[in-house]
Amino acid sequence: MSEKKKFAVVLSGCGVYDGAEITETVTTLLAIEKAGAEYEVFAPDMEQRQVINHINGEEMQEARNVLVEAARIVRGDIKPLSGFNAENYDALMFPGGFGAAKNLSSFAFDGPECSIHPEVEKAVRETHKADKPIGALCITPVIMAKIFGEAKLTIGSDQSVADALQAMGASHVNTTHGEVVTDKNLKIATTPCYMLDAKITQIAEGAENIVNAVMKMTS
Template sequence: MKNIAVVLAGNGVYDGAEIHEATLTLLAIAQQGAAYQCFAPDVDQAHVVNHISGEEMPETRNVLVEAARIARGNIKALSEYKAADYDAIIFPGGFGAAKNLCTFAFDGLDCKVNPDVEKAIKATVEAEKPVGALCISPAIIAKVLGDVKLTIGQDKGTADALESLGATHVTTTHGEIVVDEKYKVITAPCYMLDATITQIADGASNVVAKMLEMA
């Protein structure tokens, strides 16, 4: 049975992992006969957002602790990740990917990537194992790898930014994936498009299927 590492960025679309993308990724892995282990960096969130009002809240939360809500407690600090122990790694989206895993949401092209995130991506690529990324998570991949083919859907501003980092962007719609054969990177737009939950399921499932094929 193949074993996939799933990296979460917290819990909730505006300040953490996008819960539909995260959960449907886990479902796709299980439905396709593989196992998964959730990971998250053990750091404070960039900020905390009220998901009803959209307003920032005056409190501090930990990314690993919040991500544990999605993983039902079965989660490890990303610093413990070893590429040799897994067949692939995948990053669901949500603003947390661009706020907690890197600072793309705040700093654009000048963003910094969390050291454990960068280490995990590079180790997986060096081991010639697949890397999946949904929604805005391909921004992290572009920052770390540079000359990689990927998609975030149809948002020209974001696509242009990723191409400025050295990436080649491919415009996609619901359920479509883009595969970089050199790095074994598989990406899908998911909620970077105006999508339904069933379309998110299609995107996640297609990425997972390709990852398992390439693993």
């Protein structure tokens, strides 16, 4: 029996407005197991840029840690992103949520002029250098656009975000639920998920499709 493929999954906290989108995260992890692979989960050990009340959308005056919050989703089974080593994994995955645009990058605040968290950029570049695939859901393709510039990506059909991707040098493809865009040269797969109004079944479909697309690129 061949050894199982192993995915590294990077989270940005816990909760759509200030961290990792929980449904996207859980359906991604489920899809990885359903595809016959394994996963380990990472997050940067850092203070969140914002803490948002998920009932009223207002910012809360308190501090939370991205790694500690992300641990809630995976029952504490998580590692600091500083310890990531691309040699140990076959693929790298980024579920969405505004935490990707606030904690993993500064896109929510700076748009195309954003910066990428150094540990995130290191993980992405090491994975790419090792010729291993990367999957990016929802808003996380902005990270790929900032790092690689000329990349073929999708965030769905939001024109303002598509324009920002293109300002960073990327090529955007409009998509709907469950569709995956693959940049074969860079080995990057992207899908829109909650960048579109979606039901949980549509999120699960997108997660499964992108995991399968990434799996195909691991062989």
